[in-house]
Amino acid sequence: MKVNAVVCQGHGVASGKAKDPRYPDGTLKAQCEHFLQKGLDLNQYFLGTINLDIAPYIFKIKKPKHFLENVNWSKYIPLENFYFFDVSLQFKGSTYKGLIYMPDPTTKAEHFQNPTILELLLPKIEGLKYGDVVMLEVIDEQIELIDTPSTD
Known part of the structure; x- marks a missing residue:
């Protein structure tokens, strides 16, 4: 599925x-x-996320390409899944x-996202900046984008 999305500011922690x-x-x-130890190499990507607002769509997890369980990456928070x-x-x-x-x-301890926000590793x-409109394409078997009715 392809949808338009808007680049937006995230929390800045990634x-x-x-x-x-x-x-x-x-x-x-x-x-x-820690991801590499579990078989996922992210070295080809910029070490920050691009936050996209896909509104009016929300997402539904179906079958991820990778699911990493019990990642012990920080002494400050409990184990996380990704x-x-x-x-x-x-x-x-x-x-x-990208991904x-x-x-x-x-399992996430802090920095929660709005359900219309996706974080991308690319x-x-x-030249990409906040407010830019981009085209996002996902694989429907992995993640479903669901159009939510407007409340206007």
Whole structure:
């Protein structure tokens, strides 16, 4: 399925922009070695997420490409599970392939997301900024995007 999405500002903890003293280089950098030990190599991606608002759509997890259980990546929070789904993003005539990064809401300790927000791991995309409209493509068998009726 393909939908338009808007680039929006996230919490800044994945990349380290939030200046959280627990994760000075960002949570993704702290998580990468633990993901690699469980068989998922993220070295090809920028160590920060692109947050996309897919409203009026929400998502439903179906069959992730990767599901990593009980990742002990931080001494500050309990073990977490993570979902990853294939994704493509189109911006200014180019297509970028990557993963949707989703900490399992049932094990996530903090920094919760709105149900219309997806976090993407992609190579660095020059010129991409908050407010840009992009085309997002997901694999329906992995994650379903559901159109929610407007309340207007």
